[in-house]
Amino acid sequence: MTQPLDPDMFRACAQVTPLIQVGDKWTAKIIRCLEAGPRRFSELRVPLRGITPKVLTETLRAMERDGLVTRTVYAEVPARVEYELSPLGRTLLKPLAAACEWAVAHMAEVTHARQVYEPL
Template sequence: MTGALDPDMFAGCADVDPPFRVGDKWTAKVLVCLRDGPRRFSELGVPLRPITPKVLTGTLRAMERDGFVRRTDHGGMPPRVEYALTDLGRTLLTPLAAACAWSREHLGELLAARDAASA
């Protein structure tokens, strides 16, 4: 039997919402889309075609609020807005790559466990 959990085990952690939740459907995908440089909203919609414009807008706003994405409005008609990763946003690419590698290696096991649980 293991010992009791320490009631102060999270005492050193900040009491704020995490930058993105495990399982967030779009943040990681937007990070990958912006990995190679700035993109316009319409460009992001190409690989992210299942996302609605409303959800993409919300995701980008949340990422901008958290300092991961910079929004640049170039003005003009029609309006031209680009999104780019900030230096802070770029720091997420390495752990994201590790999570993707883990997924490639273990996705079959994860799906099998889900199937077994739903049976």
């Protein structure tokens, strides 16, 4: 028989913010958008249909805080800002590529499982 989970198993880290946010809705997609090099905010919004400017800003700030992206502001009028994957952020490219490959290979199975679980 499996041991029950310790109710205090997360007590030591309960007040600690997670180190990275790869599992949220947008971070992995932003990483893929920055794979080929730096991009401006407006460029990122194009493939990220459905993201609001507020959420994109919050996600980029969180990624910058976690060391996944660098933000460069150019002294121009109007100011130009570019976002680029940091060396740490680039270490996520290979695992994300594997996850994307898995998703493509198994999307039909996942879709079927979802339909069985929650029939229309």
